[in-house]
Amino acid sequence: DRVVRAARGSALTARSWQTEAALRMLMNNLDPEVAEKPSELVVYGGIGRAARNWACYDGIVSALTALESDQTLLVQSGKPVGVFRTHENAPRVLIANSNLVPHWANWERFNELDRAGLMMYGQMTAGSWIYIGSQGIVQGTYETFVEMARQSYGGSLRGRWILTGGLGGMSGAQPLAAVMAGASMLAVECEPGRIAKRLETGYLDRSTNSLDQALEWIDAACKADRPVSVGLLGNAAEIFPELLRRGIRPDAVTDQTSAHDPLNGYLPAGWSLDHAAHMRVTDPSAVERAAKDSMRLQVEAMIAFHRMGVPTFDYGNNIRQMAFEVGCADAFAFPGFVPAYIRPLFCRGIGPFRWAALSGDPEDIYRTDARVKALLPHDTHLHHWLDMAREKIMFQGLPARICWVGLGDRHRLGLAFNEMVARGELKAPIVIGRDHLDSGSVASPNRETEAMQDGSDAVSDWPLLNALLNTASGATWVSLHHGGGVGMGFSQHAGMVIVADGTDEAAERLGRVLWNDPATGVMRHADAGYEIARDCARETGLTLPMLTEN
Amino acid sequence: DRVVRAARGSALTARSWQTEAALRMLMNNLDPEVAEKPSELVVYGGIGRAARNWACYDGIVSALTALESDQTLLVQSGKPVGVFRTHENAPRVLIANSNLVPHWANWERFNELDRAGLMMYGQMTAGSWIYIGSQGIVQGTYETFVEMARQSYGGSLRGRWILTGGLGGMSGAQPLAAVMAGASMLAVECEPGRIAKRLETGYLDRSTNSLDQALEWIDAACKADRPVSVGLLGNAAEIFPELLRRGIRPDAVTDQTSAHDPLNGYLPAGWSLDHAAHMRVTDPSAVERAAKDSMRLQVEAMIAFHRMGVPTFDYGNNIRQMAFEVGCADAFAFPGFVPAYIRPLFCRGIGPFRWAALSGDPEDIYRTDARVKALLPHDTHLHHWLDMAREKIMFQGLPARICWVGLGDRHRLGLAFNEMVARGELKAPIVIGRDHLDSGSVASPNRETEAMQDGSDAVSDWPLLNALLNTASGATWVSLHHGGGVGMGFSQHAGMVIVADGTDEAAERLGRVLWNDPATGVMRHADAGYEIARDCARETGLTLPMLTEN
Ligand SMILES: NC(=O)c1ccc[n+]([C@@H]2O[C@H](COP(=O)([O-])OP(=O)(O)OC[C@H]3O[C@@H](n4cnc5c(N)ncnc54)[C@H](O)[C@@H]3O)[C@@H](O)[C@H]2O)c1
């Protein structure tokens, strides 16, 4: 097995910090501390890969190493396919992953093309080289739980507990986020290795394979008001209905198994891991069917909790759609987390902004943390987050930080980091990016664009414009993906990453990109009729021709 | 009714030639000489529009008029949605039209969103402002007929005739292309107005509503070897089977009704135009069903001709798919025109390169014609085309020229035109573009990417990379569309247009864009395994990492 780890320090292995950044972030995605299955190039989210195969990985590395500052590398589903002359203000890498013409955009066709060596599943930040481990998702989940608490429990989760499934790449962030938000958590996970990994990294407090034991711990924690997270080895499709049968009432219910990928992401009820592994090879369609049938059992239990008045939401894994496809007519009875809790943030361009220290030195991140606090002195919520993150979150791979900030703040932070690099306050440049799950970068009717006010859920012009504009504005790399999060056919989304290398040219690009990128989100939500977004557009002086004129 | 016509001459109405060009080409698309239904903003190809509605048109015009040389306008399905600061080498306009998340990418959903005022069908060059009237399609059709003659009739169509359907925006080019290629043509068209328009512009020789009369003329023309084109007022779903019943054998069979759009583009057999217009409003799904059933009748006749050994091909309107959907299992028995005749050209980046004279002066085009001949002195086929085009093709709207040239030639022509502008040999700048149907710009498994050698027909990473790279290279406007030609769900494709305004900066951009754009086509075909493309890549020195290394 090859072990990949990004270079550290301030010496270049490529010809510029732009390409060095792409190299280190690609490698960082495959760092065993970061990736779920590095030997198969799988970073997270089912089979989300950083490169199509090892030959393509090597090809990308040598192309990036040789790339000049007026050249651009094209990557097609994880394969380096061409190097072209562009210019200094153009991106160094342009990426398109997993895109299929709509009529053929399903897992069956994708898997065929994947097996034929013609495609790769890029998920969101796996194939676009800006996954930073579980931390990336901790804050999103934390913000979601906090907002849920605000809406349902008067702002406090004291003595309460949340039921969920999955302790994988992103789902593994749930227990930590719950505890940070003040709640206990019961997380059902079928792979012992995943539970072990979360215990190791401190994201999970305890584990057991006994439901009774788990419930006892949770009960005690709630009574003592000392939140605990428990990983239960089991199958969510069995445990969720069992809790219901026992008349047990969680205070909130969600799920983050990899339901978006019924072939590889969800263990059918009653199956052993070995049996599933065998069947995936010998009879893939039987696996898909069995997985969806099991998801239906789980979703039916979730609907029952929802009907009992328990806050229940889909956490973006498309499990409702899968259950719906095998006959669960009410699958969409409970909402997705975006319309329930996240959309008001998107209306102001707020989303999962993140950055990593290319030096590899945690001190660089701590210095940026301090700078963020200084630049946003009145955002106590953000200060609290930064303190907790520093205390509770172990870095995985290159040290990185995430915080949800929006239009008007992102470019200020980016420019400030660039100044810090220029003044030598940091040991190496900073790379700045975000998830594809963001305000202006995604169309995904079962998740980010569920239930849009004007009914434009399925219109994907918006993420395409976002990618084109980021390219035109000079991001360092830009990506266009299909099928992330919710699976083939269900989403189109765009990524962007930009390097703050301390130069004046970078400052120009940062000023444009980190303004324009969240601004497309405000634009998209203003166009859909959201007043918060229209107000934000007015306050920030955006030019939105058909709205300005009215 | 508003009448729109682009400004002529060398005086700017906008702030630069880049935005002036976008303005004039948008307006030119709606010029009554160019557009099929200008009052509804419909340019060609069913309901392919230039702007979503008149308010949006006005919004685009005022945004473009005010746009600075470091700003970029975003257009979402024909609506101007935002103006952002970019830089001088970025596109001035970025366009995304008709894109839907795949699972929802069908006419039903599109029509709903269209009615709700949230979308517009952009076809290919309608919503991307580089349609130049029927001429644009004449050469493509001419090249196709010539290649068909080469493969089936020893290179000559002397005394032969072609059967087809449709005399609309693009389909109206068929009779002229046939006669240019030396064949007679029987074109069945159901709208008298369309026939009249083709007679007026000289694209069609005669018309009748009697099949007997039409056949008599064709027969006489074939015997005398004096090619004639005949427009027959009738329904292709009735006439094609009728010819078969009569035992009449054309020398080639194709069709260009707007079958890709069963609601608006195809008249069901036995229906009057008025009845269809009424039903489209009152019972759209009945129209779609009836249209598809009629297409099946027509396709069954085409299959019968194919089985008789008559060269029969789908001309890119998706009629086989439509027939297939209502039970015609053999619909794909005959090939599409791309794998049959066009792919070898695509392998060398050859496709529908075109340019227009912003001055409005035909002399400007004649001067560029001469320059093209001088730059490509040995291409006698091209010289013949340019002579015939000058003699037989009336300009529609701004004078324009099309000729199929590939990688290595496009940028030479573009740079030469730029020099001519700089030296004052032309009265105003030249705008250079192409169809979305081109070598590297489209994924369309029933048309441009049908039967790819490696099975990658449905992979749409390629057109997305094409759009991103053209944006990074500095095209003047770049577009990403869905559903052009073959309809919703069946294609994704990208457009690019670039202005030669005579400046050195434009020369830099032209050199990059007009090289990179066709190069992505060579790359895509080389990646799919075509030897012609691999040879071309070697000859032109492309850097294709995974191929160069092998
Ligand atoms: N912001 C969001 O919308 C968001 C955030 C996080 C995760 N997600 C979604 O959640 C899903 C999980 O993401 P991930 O990165 O953690 O994927 P992952 O594949 O790394 O983890 C999923 C985990 O679920 C476990 N699992 C599968 N079937 C199970 C079953 N029947 N019972 C119990 N456990 C089971 C797997 O063993 C695995 O550890 C994805 O669909 C992702 O898109 C969405």
Ligand SMILES: NC(=O)c1ccc[n+]([C@@H]2O[C@H](COP(=O)([O-])OP(=O)(O)OC[C@H]3O[C@@H](n4cnc5c(N)ncnc54)[C@H](O)[C@@H]3O)[C@@H](O)[C@H]2O)c1
């Ligand atoms: N290069 C290509 O692949 C290519 C080139 C040209 C056209 N096309 C396709 O051909 C189609 C036509 O394009 P267009 O721009 O001419 O569209 P259009 O709508 O302007 O013209 C189509 C014509 O077909 C006529 N028609 C409809 N139903 C008929 C019937 N049953 N019998 C006889 N006539 C009928 C209409 O009256 C209309 O004039 C489109 O699907 C387009 O995508 C493809």
